[in-house]
Amino acid sequence: MKEIPETTIKLTDIKDLLNAGYTLLGKLREEVQAPVVKGKFFNQEIIAIYGKEAAKVFYDPKNFKRQGAMPKIVLKTLFGEGGVQTLDGKEHQHRKSYFMHLMSPNRMEEYRQILDRNLSAALTEQHGTFELFDLAKWVFFTSICEWSGINLTHMSEAEINELADYQISMISATSPSLTNQFKGVENRKKSEKWAQSLIKEARENPVPEKADRALYTFANAQTLTGDPLPIETAAVELLNIIRPTVALTVWAALMGHALFSRNDLYQQLKEHFSTLQDAFIQEMRRYYPFFPMLPAISLRGVEVDGYAIPKDSWVVLDLYGSDHDPRTFEQPDSFMIDRFVGRTKEISYDEEYEMIAQGGGDFRSMHRCAGEWITLHSLRVFSDQLVNHFTFSIPEQDWEVPLNQFPTFPKSKALLYKE
16 A cells, blocks of 8 residues: 655645635645645644545444544534534444434425425515525524424524524634634534523423424433433534534525526526436535535544555545545536436435535444435425526626635525515
């Protein structure tokens, strides 16, 4: 096996690398002309890998662990302390089983109906110019709370908006911006306090007919030893249903970019909707930046693309680079609406490593996002409503999707005009 080429990251390089954003790891690979690269910054070493074959190695639990790999800012904002994303082995499988139980076909259809109803109502109420981003944020938050068994009727519109904003803030906090990080930490604390109050109320006043709702699922969840999950941990896991769903606001805005920044995709989808809808959605998930990378620590020496990765190495899998890998995808930097025609179910349910916008491997046993099915249902609802049920004019706006912003979306947040 070959030795991994190294590049030393100088303090003077940091600004340029941060500006590279989602393409940062790709630029490091270009610098050494290799598919695997080791970056050194002061005393910290990181090995970056990408692509379908690398993902197969990365998601094998015999090769890598997640515990101890996440930067502290990610735990304090995005994932929360003790969440399912940080666990390994039997503990991970046990905790994830609660999430997968919620993703049954019946519950997914219920979610689809709730979202469809709420989105239709929200779009019907719009008149004049509005941001698709802000509308989607409200719809996603209220819909996932309803689906989870959370009652928001006692809250004001301002309070609901504030809680929805907290979810976006937790995602934005993983960016290099110290302001975003501080806000994310504070808003994580506020969100957890709210979620803890919900868990406590659910335990003290259980509602038997809502036992299959996310709120009561995590209120009643147990550890491997049969003890109730601590309220703090149960609250983190409840937010691990709510926060990722609200994060789909980003993809809703990016859908606005795909459909309305250029006219050809909209026309193709409208004319051949039943054939192209799911292919369009899968290509959206592949083409647009979402989560940039995932870290792990190697449990043993492994081989990736012919390079030897030693045990105890800190390794990141480049998700964006993998989804734009020319070794896997023809013309990876082009949006091809028919790329996945005839393969959409395979990509969603059988193919584990080709398109890894939300992680790879087996849903139940590996670190693949349990909410991928919620994502697919959500994007189906939004594409149907935007293309088939409403007509919009498109105001002049800035459609740039900056690659140095996380999460990223059009600068104008996808402005639409409706009579």
